[in-house]
Amino acid sequence: MTTPTDTSAEVATGAPPLSMPKHLLSIADLDLPALRALLDTASQMQDVQRREVKKVPTLRGRTIVNLFFEDSTRTRSSFEIAGKWLSADVINVSAKGSSTSKGESLRDTAQTIAAMGVDAIVIRHSASGAAHQVAGWVDAHIVNAGDGTHEHPTQALLDAYTMEHAFGGSVEGRHVAIVGDLTHSRVVRSNLLALAKLGARVTLVAPHTLMPSGIGEWAQTDGFALATDLDEVIASGPDALMMLRVQRERMSGGFFPTPREYTVHYGLTRDRLATAAAANADLVICHPGPMNRGLEIAPEAADAAQSRVLDQVAAGVAVRMSVLYHLLTTGGLEMTA
Amino acid sequence: MCPDSAVPEGVGDAEKRVLSEADIARALKRIAHEILERNRGADDLVLLGIPTRGVTLSERLAAIIADVEGVNVPHGILDITMYRDDLRKQPTRAPVPTVIPPGGIDDRIVVLVDDVLFSGRTIRAAMDSLADYGRPRAVRLAVLVDRGHRDFPIRADHVGKNLPTSTSERVSVRLKGIDDAEYVSISAGGAR
Numbered sequence: 324m325t326t327p328t329d330t331s332a333e334v335a336t337g338a339p340p341l342s343m344p345k346h347l348l349s350i351a352d353l354d355l356p357a358l359r360a361l362l363d364t365a366s367q368m369q370d371v372q373r374r375e376v377k378k379v380p381t382l383r384g385r386t387i388v389n390l391f392f393e394d395s396t397r398t399r400s401s402f403e404i405a406g407k408w409l410s411a412d413v414i415n416v417s418a419k420g421s422s423t424s425k426g427e428s429l430r431d432t433a434q435t436i437a438a439m440g441v442d443a444i445v446i447r448h449s450a451s452g453a454a455h456q457v458a459g460w461v462d463a464h465i466v467n468a469g470d471g472t473h474e475h476p477t478q479a480l481l482d483a484y485t486m487e488h489a490f491g492g493s494v495e496g497r498h499v500a501i502v503g504d505l506t507h508s509r510v511v512r513s514n515l516l517a518l519a520k521l522g523a524r525v526t527l528v529a530p531h532t533l534m535p536s537g538i539g540e541w542a543q544t545d546g547f548a549l550a551t552d553l554d555e556v557i558a559s560g561p562d563a564l565m566m567l568r569v570q571r572e573r574m575s576g577g578f579f580p581t582p583r584e585y586t587v588h589y590g591l592t593r594d595r596l597a598t599a600a601a602a603n604a605d606l607v608i609c610h611p612g613p614m615n616r617g618l619e620i621a622p623e624a625a626d627a628a629q630s631r632v633l634d635q636v637a638a639g640v641a642v643r644m645s646v647l648y649h650l651l652t653t654g655g656l657e658m659t660a
Numbered sequence: 661m662c663p664d665s666a667v668p669e670g671v672g673d674a675e676k677r678v679l680s681e682a683d684i685a686r687a688l689k690r691i692a693h694e695i696l697e698r699n700r701g702a703d704d705l706v707l708l709g710i711p712t713r714g715v716t717l718s719e720r721l722a723a724i725i726a727d728v729e730g731v732n733v734p735h736g737i738l739d740i741t742m743y744r745d746d747l748r749k750q751p752t753r754a755p756v757p758t759v760i761p762p763g764g765i766d767d768r769i770v771v772l773v774d775d776v777l778f779s780g781r782t783i784r785a786a787m788d789s790l791a792d793y794g795r796p797r798a799v800r801l802a803v804l805v806d807r808g809h810r811d812f813p814i815r816a817d818h819v820g821k822n823l824p825t826s827t828s829e830r831v832s833v834r835l836k837g838i839d840d841a842e843y844v845s846i847s848a849g850g851a852r
Binding site for chain 2: 378
């Protein structure tokens with residue numbers, strides 16, 4: 324039992340308390356009100372981002388560690404900026420040059436960092452489920468910044484945020500086509516979950532070799548469509564085209580004959596951009612980055628007026644501020660209110 | 661139902677109305693006049709309401725000043741959620757947008773408007789927040805109800821009603837536009 328704070332009478336508490344999880348490991352952990360709160364608060368955070376003084380004292384005295392076992396520029400720096408603008412102390416630990424390269428296990432590394440008294444660990448790891456495991460080992464709040472081919476929840480949040488703003492407030496009923504490497508992308512799963520909760524219609528487009536096994540049943544239970552012909556999907560006039568990165572570093576298995584052939588069949592070329600824009604005047608193009616220009620997306624498409632790639636990056640900071648705010652202020656606390 | 665003796669559902673203790681709708685209107689009119697008198701007119705005034713009900717009150721004050729002086733005083737919203745020092749003890753609250761009027765607050769006389777002044781923590785947070793938006797020439801505070809029990813050396817410049825309370829009592833402000841009725845009431849608090 325916590326005693327009610329004296330301010331409870333001073334500030335009207337209109338809305339019912341949210342059930343915010345302690346960790347953000349998967350979009351599946353969020354119910355719709357929590358998902359909505361994260362996206363709505365991101366909007367207020369974007370106001371902070373646009374101010375002259377881009378700092379609020381909300382997380383003063385808290386410490387956040389970015390624990391990255393994989394290379395990342397935008398996710399790590401975006402979490403770092405997000406933490407700093409909320410006045411938290413942010414420390415970056417990358418696997419290279421850390422004791423991990425001396426053979427320390429994930430568990431020991433995580434527990435060592437947690438033992439220093441940090442409040443949150445933002446973790447990226449090449450193993451699916453790594454963030455989930457770490458959450459079981461330590462007391463700190465864990466934010467999954469990408470675990471193997473499983474999930475990347477903050478990417479899905481920033482994609483949803485970007486699309487909502489591009490569509491004037493809501494993705495409900497909108498048709499989103501996600502194109503590319505479905506097998507190795509952690510962005511896909513998180514996006515599917517988030518977009519489904521928000522009421523969008525999703526079509527996944529990929530060659531058979533880049534579809535994970537069992538995706539057919541998954542499509543049936545989760546209610547999204549599958550396609551192998553990008554031109555057909557584009558002709559149907561989707562509201563958003565999300566081009567996934569061809570992950571060269573994961574491409575050792577001969578998933579397609581040549582990069583050239585991938586571009587011909589699945590790249591967002593200049594011609595496809597023209598068709599898509601003609602089929603839907605409100606077209607929005609997203610890419611989680613980093614882009615392989617000329618491979619999955621032509622430079623003309625990446626720089627087109629319909630491209631929201633830089634908006635996505637800006638939204639990334641706002642969304643991560645929102646996540647840190649909600650998790651670290653009250654996430655997982657038992658409220659008596 | 662019966663507007664003068666309504667007891668909120670789920671609360672056993674009697675709720676006492678201390679201000680009626682007409683009392684609130686009179687208090688706001690007086691506060692508006694006091695603000696103008698203190699400021700010798702409406703020059704450089706900016707009203708900033710603190711969500712939720714402070715915003716409604718600041719809009720009403722601006723309307724009264726427009727009526728009396730014929731001047732449209734800039735007014736906005738100052739959300740202090742991200743500046744609170746008790747975020748970890750409260751249920752998750754979502755911040756709402758802060759709206760600073762176009763002229764900004766630099767060298768202006770900012771009047772903060774809130775419904776109830778109690779510990780003063782909200783106002784402390786509001787002053788921290790203001791510093792990140794600019795440097796006002798002066799900051800003043802107008803509240804509908806001052807119920808005492810301050811934790812900080814903070815006082816209001818303009819008060820609608822001083823209400824002696826015990827710390828366990830609960831003061832409720834209801835305003836039309838946000839609520840379906842309009843009154844200020846006091847009731848014995850429950851969980852302590």
